[in-house]
Amino acid sequence: MSTLENQQSAxxxxxxxxxxxxxxxxxxxxxxxxxxxxxxxxSALLGGTSVIAGAWTAAKIAEKGxxxxxxxAALLNxxxxxxxxxxxxxxxxxxxxxxxxxxxxxxxxxxxAAAALFSGAALAKAQTEV
Amino acid sequence: xxxxALIQAYTGIGIGLIIGLGAAGACIGIGIMCASxxxxxxxxxxxxxxxxxxxxxxxxxxxASFIIGVGLAMMFAxxxxxxxxxxx
Numbered sequence: 001m002s003t004l005e006n007q008q009s010a011x012x013x014x015x016x017x018x019x020x021x022x023x024x025x026x027x028x029x030x031x032x033x034x035x036x037x038x039x040x041x042x043s044a045l046l047g048g049t050s051v052i053a054g055a056w057t058a059a060k061i062a063e064k065g066x067x068x069x070x071x072x073a074a075l076l077n078x079x080x081x082x083x084x085x086x087x088x089x090x091x092x093x094x095x096x097x098x099x100x101x102x103x104x105x106x107x108x109x110x111x112x113a114a115a116a117l118f119s120g121a122a123l124a125k126a127q128t129e130v
Numbered sequence: 131x132x133x134x135a136l137i138q139a140y141t142g143i144g145i146g147l148i149i150g151l152g153a154a155g156a157c158i159g160i161g162i163m164c165a166s167x168x169x170x171x172x173x174x175x176x177x178x179x180x181x182x183x184x185x186x187x188x189x190x191x192x193x194a195s196f197i198i199g200v201g202l203a204m205m206f207a208x209x210x211x212x213x214x215x216x217x218x
Contacts, residue, residue: 007179009180009183010179010182010183013183013184013186014183014186017187017190047201051197055190058186058190059186062182062183062186065182066179066182066183067179068178068179068182069175069178070178071167071168071171071172071175071178072168074171074178074179074182075164075167075168075185078182078185078186078189079160079164079189081186082160082186082189082190082193085190085193086193086196086197086200089197090200093200093204094204097204097205097207097208097209103209105205105209105211108205109198109201109202109205112197112198112201113194113198113201116190116193116194116197116198117191117194119187119190119191119194120187120188120190120191120194122187123184123187123188
């Protein structure tokens with residue numbers, strides 16, 4: 001498989017991951033809205049959005065280093081992407097908890113957990129065989 | 131008043147444990163996966179680009195538990211549900 005094909009395949013995988021995360025967040029927000037009202041729905045959306053924003057930024061960083069042919073350089077790039085992701089999520093969560101006063105914490109955690117766990121669902125759609 | 135201080139103190143310890151143990155678990159998982167990636171890359175260097183995407187997804191999955199832990203810890207730090215019991 002050529003480098004270009006690998007890059008396209010990785011990009012497709014990242015897109016799948018983000019799609020699964022958006023779907024999971026919307027599902028939890030809908031459920032929270034039905035069960036506990038609009039504040040819970042917004043909280044779930046905020047929780048999911050924080051993870052999606054982190055994952056999107058990390059995917060952009062990982063995409064940049066996709067053409068690395070050295071294992072250590074590729075690994076360092078992936079770890080850098082993951083560190084940025086965690087930092088971004090922590091900052092967004094801090095801002096949400098600090099400034100959103102009608103927050104429903106359990107709905108936020110549910111949205112966050114769904115988005116974080118569904119990021120692995122894209123593995124099932126991985127096109128390249130290893 | 132004493133109960134409130136006690137709850138806050140134990141919550142602080144709990145937050146530390148959530149973050150610390152979550153980080154330790156995630157680090158062990160990431161360490162094992164990165165070692166496997168380097169081993170695979172040393173055996174078959176041509177597979178490095180193909181493996182990168184999967185390593186990224188698995189990094190996210192390993193870190194999911196830590197991220198959920200961070201969310202829970204922030205919930206206990208900013209909107210502790212245990213304190214509302216004392217306030218009633």
